[in-house]
Amino acid sequence: MVxxxxxxxxxxxxxxxxxxxxxxxxxxxxxxxxxxASRADYEAALRAAGELGEREPIAASPLLxxxxxxxxxxxGSNGCTFASFLxxxxxxxxxxxxxxxxxxxxxxxxxxxxxxxxxxxxxxxVEVVSVLLPEVDDEALLAALLARLSGLxxxxxxxxxxxxxxxxxxxxxxGVRAAVEFEHWSEVLGFGCFAAQVNTRAAPFTEMAIxxxxxxxxxxNQRAYMADIDTGFERxxxxxxxxxxxEDRLRRLAPSQNLRGKAKVSFSLLASLWGGM
Amino acid sequence: xxxxxxPRLNKEVYLGSDRESDIERLLGELEAADxxxxxDLRLGLSRSDIALIELGAQSRHMHFAYLPELAxxxxxxxxxxxxxxxxxxxxxxxxxxxxxxxxxxxxxGARQIAALVGLRLVSLGEISDxxxxxx
Numbered sequence: 001m002v003x004x005x006x007x008x009x010x011x012x013x014x015x016x017x018x019x020x021x022x023x024x025x026x027x028x029x030x031x032x033x034x035x036x037a038s039r040a041d042y043e044a045a046l047r048a049a050g051e052l053g054e055r056e057p058i059a060a061s062p063l064l065x066x067x068x069x070x071x072x073x074x075x076g077s078n079g080c081t082f083a084s085f086l087x088x089x090x091x092x093x094x095x096x097x098x099x100x101x102x103x104x105x106x107x108x109x110x111x112x113x114x115x116x117x118x119x120x121x122x123x124x125x126v127e128v129v130s131v132l133l134p135e136v137d138d139e140a141l142l143a144a145l146l147a148r149l150s151g152l153x154x155x156x157x158x159x160x161x162x163x164x165x166x167x168x169x170x171x172x173x174x175g176v177r178a179a180v181e182f183e184h185w186s187e188v189l190g191f192g193c194f195a196a197q198v199n200t201r202a203a204p205f206t207e208m209a210i211x212x213x214x215x216x217x218x219x220x221n222q223r224a225y226m227a228d229i230d231t232g233f234e235r236x237x238x239x240x241x242x243x244x245x246x247e248d249r250l251r252r253l254a255p256s257q258n259l260r261g262k263a264k265v266s267f268s269l270l271a272s273l274w275g276g277m
Numbered sequence: 278x279x280x281x282x283x284p285r286l287n288k289e290v291y292l293g294s295d296r297e298s299d300i301e302r303l304l305g306e307l308e309a310a311d312x313x314x315x316x317d318l319r320l321g322l323s324r325s326d327i328a329l330i331e332l333g334a335q336s337r338h339m340h341f342a343y344l345p346e347l348a349x350x351x352x353x354x355x356x357x358x359x360x361x362x363x364x365x366x367x368x369x370x371x372x373x374x375x376x377x378x379x380x381x382x383x384x385x386g387a388r389q390i391a392a393l394v395g396l397r398l399v400s401l402g403e404i405s406d407x408x409x410x411x412x
Contacts, residue, residue: 093285094285122363122366123366124283124286124366124369124370125283125285125286125370181340181367182340182341182342214340216313216371216372217338217339217340218334218335218338218339218341219338230285
């Protein structure tokens with residue numbers, strides 16, 4: 001039976017443990033190896049602080065998984081300066097996390113994700129809804145979950161392109177969008193540890209971070225993005241953050257990952273797993 | 278229901294009137310007041326009237342919704358209708374103008390929207406006047 005746990009920020013003890021995080025994970029960036037905090041790094045930090053039992057996987061602890069994932073974003077691991085800033089100030093800027101766990105049934109997981117988003121997108125102060133799926137590690141399960149979402153009127157899952165990776169073979173780039181007010185569509189940022197995921201999306205856990213609102217101004221292309229969130233900064237500051245984001249994204253992506261690293265691509269999966277859906 | 282106490286939400290909602298019946302002038306006023314969303318409460322508009330203002334608002338990057346049902350009958354006490362709750366939440370988030378033709382039913386509808394979430398209802402004319410005299 002699927003269960004949903006809302007996360008309202010880390011406890012003081014979890015925060016203290018995460019401050020001691022030692023990053024052991026790496027990924028191949030454009031020109032060099034880049035440090036990238038892994039699930040194992042988070043488990044080690046939380047175990048060392050006594051927050052996680054010796055044999056207890058972090059995925060079984062919804063609140064610790066949420067705290068670790070938020071910390072990963074705050075570190076700037078996803079290459080987005082806006083997301084890093086916002087993740088450190090989630091309460092202030094209306095970024096919510098809901099952890100969906102206790103089921104490996106795609107229909108249940110998709111229904112829970114869709115219901116959470118449908119309910120929370122209506123609240124005026126909510127800017128981003130993260131649906132965290134710490135127990136979804138199997139790419140086939142993620143593919144089945146996304147296929148379920150594609151059948152709902154207020155979700156749109158479509159192939160953005162295909163490519164062949166030298167190591168992984170055929171890969172499909174999937175764009176996931178969710179309907180928000182005023183007939184706008186929000187581009188969903190997908191994260192998780194899957195073979196074809198790009199470095200900027202290779203978070204410790206599977207997550208859909210969904211912009212919950214259209215921009216304050218009607219947009220002709222009717223798209224909604226994370227960067228639309230009003231931070232209250234001057235235009236020059238915002239422009240500088242865009243520049244930093246683009247630079248860091250390029251630095252973090254391997255040369256072969258450029259297409260998969262585009263904002264409109266939510267998840268990259270092995271084509272064999274999507275083709276049969 | 279959320280109220281306007283959240284620091285990132287609005288404290289007031291504008292009340293606009295189209296007595297001038299000049300759509301371009303009306304849209305110009307809304308744009309000048311930096312309105313982000315128009316909720317149209319006017320009764321009896323034709324489809325072409327609605328399409329005209331919707332397109333006009335959107336071309337000026339304002340969101341638009343036509344909800345005359347909020348002016349058709351007063352809401353009973355108790356649970357607000359879905360449309361009323363939506364309009365109130367929207368006014369909290371977007372700088373919104375509730376558009377009327379000055380009929381009492383329409384104005385009552387606007388008052389209900391504002392009251393539901395504790396927003397101050399400010400005449401759009403008052404905003405323009407104060408801006409004109411402020412300089």
